[in-house]
Amino acid sequence: MNKSQEKKSPRKTDEQAQFDSLLPSEPFTRRSFIATAVGAGFALATQPISAQTVIKTDSEGLIAxxxxxxxxDRELPGYRAMxxxxxxxxxxxxxxEIFGVHEYLRDVCRRLAKAGYLAIAVDMYIRHGETAKMSNVQEILAGPVASATDAEHMADLDAAAAWAAKNGGDPQRLAxxxxxxxxxxxxxxxAHNPALKAAVAWYGHLEMAPTARQPKHPIDLAAQMKAPVLGLYAGKDxxxxxxxxxxxxxALKKAGSKSQIHVYPDAPHAFHADYRPTYRxxxxxxxxxxxxxxxxxxxV
Structure with missing residues (x-):
């Protein structure tokens, strides 16, 4: 019995009941439960979404x-600010996120540029569809997200790092x-790039059922981190x-990793996304x- 099973279940909210209705009724393993919960919980957490952002960072003094x-295998569309x-x-x-390089991500890049960084974001789902133009979360999850592979993502990030190094970035100071x-x-x-100096993961999924396209997840790679990761998570996720x-x-402690995780107890998933109601x-x-x-x- 795992820790979550040992705890008494609290009274369910209407939102939790809606979440439960999305889960299959047949028996399944802990990891298959997590995979289904992630998809259902994500769909609830991202509705509705808006193109409007709370924070608007100008490009004065920047190249953006x-x-x-x-x-x-192709050119990746992206955005750069420095x-x-x-x-x-x-x-x-x-x-x-799964929504591609839309205005929120562009603004994040400009915020980093204002802090002195070269910030670059590339669309890593573009091979399988332009998610920034899709409005249905389930369509995105079942299409581009389900089709993309971790190997593609790692190669695309390597390509972005190489582009940055040739266009004003310092490859020795990569985050x-x-x-x-x-x-x-x-x-x-x-866990992939030995040249990386630091990483910050905002409420990224940690455990899911392995698939051919996503064979390992963060908890499987805790002992292989080549750079310290700061995880920022939400207590109400x-x-x-x-x-x-x-x-x-x-897992990180057992591996002797310098990585850390900080939890905001009362925050929901996507608390940094200032174009959603979840923003805190x-x-x-x-x-x-x-x-x-x-x-x-x-x-860095």
Whole structure:
């Protein structure tokens, strides 16, 4: 019996009842439960979404705009922001949610550029569909998200890092940050790239059932982190339980990792996403401060 089974179940809210209705009725393993819960919880957490953002960062003093990044099989559309006239700049790869490189991600890049970084985000679902133009979450999950592979994502991030190194970035000062599904990818990239100095994962999924396209998840790679990761998580997340967060903490501790996880007890999933109702100003601002300090502490 796992820890979550030992605890007395609280009274369900209407939202939790809706979540339960999305789960299959047949018996399944803990990991298959997690995989289903993640999909259902994510769908609830992202409705509705809006193109409007609370924070609007201008591009004064910056070079900012759309770019094309050469990858193994195609050019990846993306966005880059950096201080004007800068060279050998510390670089941050910004990994999008399942919604692609829309205005929220672009603004995040500009915020990082204002802090002195070259920030770059590329669309890593583009092979399987343009998610930024899709309005139905289930369509996105069943299409591009289900079709994309972790190997593609790792190669695309390598391509983004290589582009940045040739266009004003310092490859010796490379960091990564990502949100939601991009938070999960952040953990994976920290286990992938030995040149990485630091990573910050915002409420990225930690445990899911393995598939051919996604054979391993962050908890499977805890002992392989090549850069310290700061995980920023939400106590009220419907798709990522506190038990899973604690499991990841224990795995990192056992591995002797310098990675850390911070939880905001009253925050929901996607608390940094200022274009959604889930946005929470205080944890979002605190998390941003922690991100900048984490990068500084780790040489980026």
């Amino acid at each position: 705009g759309d770019i094309k990044v050469p990858a193994a 201080p004007a006239g800068g060279s050998k700049l510390p670089t941050v790869l910004v990994i999008h 990564v940050t990502g949100f939601c599904r991009g938070g999960r990818t952040t953990w994976l990239y920290a 419907q798709g990522i339980t506190l038990d899973q967060v604690e499991d990841m903490r224990e 100003k205080e944890p979002a601002e605190d998390g941003w401060k922690r991100l900048l300090e984490w990068f500084r502490q780790n040489g």
